[in-house]
Amino acid sequence: MSALPAAAPAFDQAEAEAFADKTLSILNHGAIAAMIAIGHRSGLFDVLAGLPAATSATIANAAELDERYVREWLAVMVTGGIVTYAPKGRTYALPAEHAACLTRDGALGNLAVYGQFVALIGSLQDKILERLESGEGLHYHDYPHFHGMMAEDSGQTVTGQLFDTILPLVDGIAERLEAGIDVLDAGCGRGGALIAMATRYPNSRFVGYDLGEDAIRYAEGAARSAGLTNIRFEARDLTGYDERERFDFITTFDAVHDQKDPAGLVHGLFGALKPGGVYLMQDIGGSDHLENNLDFPLAAFLYAVSLTHCMPVSLGQGGAGLGTMWGWETAEAFLKDAGFVSVTCNRLPHDPMNVWFVSRKP
Template sequence: MTSTLDPITGATAPDPAEIEAFAARAVGDAATWMVTTMTMLGDRLGLWRAMADSRPVTAVELAAATGTDERYVREWLSSMTAHGYLTHSPESARFTLPPAHVPVLAVESPAHIGGLHQALFGLTGILGAVLDSFRYGGGVPMSAYPTDWWQGLERFSAGWFDYLLPQVWLPALPDLHETLRRGADVADVGCGRGRALIRLAEQFPAGRYVGFDVHPESIEAARAAALAAGVGDRVRFECRDVSGELPGDYDVITTFDVIHDAADPLGMLRAIRAALRPDGRYLCLDINASHRLEDNAGPVAAYFYGVSVLFCMTTSLADGGAGLGTCGFPEHTAREMCARAGFGTVRRVEMENPFNILYEITA
């Protein structure tokens, strides 16, 4: 159907078929939000974990196993079945979590996204503050974010540190691996709840490890986790802003999805460069995006920009910072800023990952 002129404005009126097609897409997107919300509830209530054995279960049985109300559970099961997350037998009135869905929804694994759902659950609590930032500028400080956000981030990134770091990333970095094996002084900037350093300390016990973060609650959780893991003798954590100066000097410095969040990303890179020993290595993980908006298309990129509004950009702006945003430190910008910070080489590590880029950076 050809476009027509709007009789009131004189502008070209959109094709009704195009309106219908986009309306269908928008409704589908809204349905996806609803499914994500239901999935978050399943994670929060332990419903997925209770179905991890992939045995068919009724709503009554699942409610009894999880201490929840049967009527709500039955409606939740229906929602998840309608979206294809579960299968249903009309004859037995039983629901099954397919085996291929178990690692994604129900158990800890490299594919598990329960932490992502918990983090998104946490973000719902700061939407009002984000609306105010749209209206008046500024941003939402880290102190405003609830525990679910921080715990969810730790759970979501657990796959990096429990699987990818020891099994994929370090084997691709033989010189760095050997430095760690011999026993290195290691600093993790923006360490969060400490999982990366704890895993490194377990794998390379000859090293000495320190993590820095500006979020007090995360540092407290990191200290407790290090003691629980039995590595408190070689791992310590400090609540400190190191964007101006990183105390000490190190063989290895790491940042995992931190630079694009920083209030002063260039200052942080310069501090890392100053604290890196002459033969040291800086391992930088950041977002796999382009500096060209037209290249950042599709669901993953849309998710990146959304998280930027809800956390990455707004927390930086809350501190009067650069507000790079989630997609604000792509390879083009990373190379440019690292050169300005005084680094000599920036090597992109070869790996297949739609979410992140890993760099090995040296003086």
């Protein structure tokens, strides 16, 4: 006798329908997020912010883009509640309140930058499906435009706040930088923060290391364009980093958690500091306990970034793959285990996703 099929589990019809509505809303907003990335990279948001209500032809002409494609993109923006539309004149407008957080000069910062991460996640679907089976990692060359996205993010959360908000976390560092000290930015990317410091503090000497050769080439070009002679960049794998007592001040900006060996890097940075030196670490401020992240800002977004970038990049180097949400508790433990004293954890109003550790070497 053949077995009878298992009965379908009972469920609450109203709750199921409500969840179906939520899922449809998620799908709709996911499409909007990907199109926000298009609006940012094409410059369409910036063009719209500089125009009064205008037709799709006028907008396309100002942006030097094809009208038919622009019109379809505008339809997404209108139905997504981002751009307004007047049927009588078939004109579109970006409200000033929306431009404040979607343009490069936005008063509230440019949230459109993060739409690029959503688009990148979608483009990696096939690679991630393969890795779900194989357990293998990925490499930086698998991520087109990644360093550009991170530079834009860092430009807002780090470089734009560096002198007024971030460096003041380290008592006396501005005076020491003015007098002249040796500074390392480990995992410097395109070098925006380091170039800003080198420009402001010509008596200090600055070094930037990053695994990405394309990012280092960009940083070197930017430093040359700025006419800086007190800064040097080097493409370098920081695995096993072991320079000894060379720097007075070391920074890492959102760079530790996706290393092959995060704990090893923190130990290496401790060794590279001179006695009395200071290490400033920015990293993701979520907890290493999932249940503590249910209300953390953009938690699902960050776990998705972890699955598609930070974790596989570490695994691709043969690392542990701690992931984006490795937890501030883990970071603090690494700092203390390395030998740092007076480890303080700061959270800043402009940057709710990150924590800022200030740690001193005895």
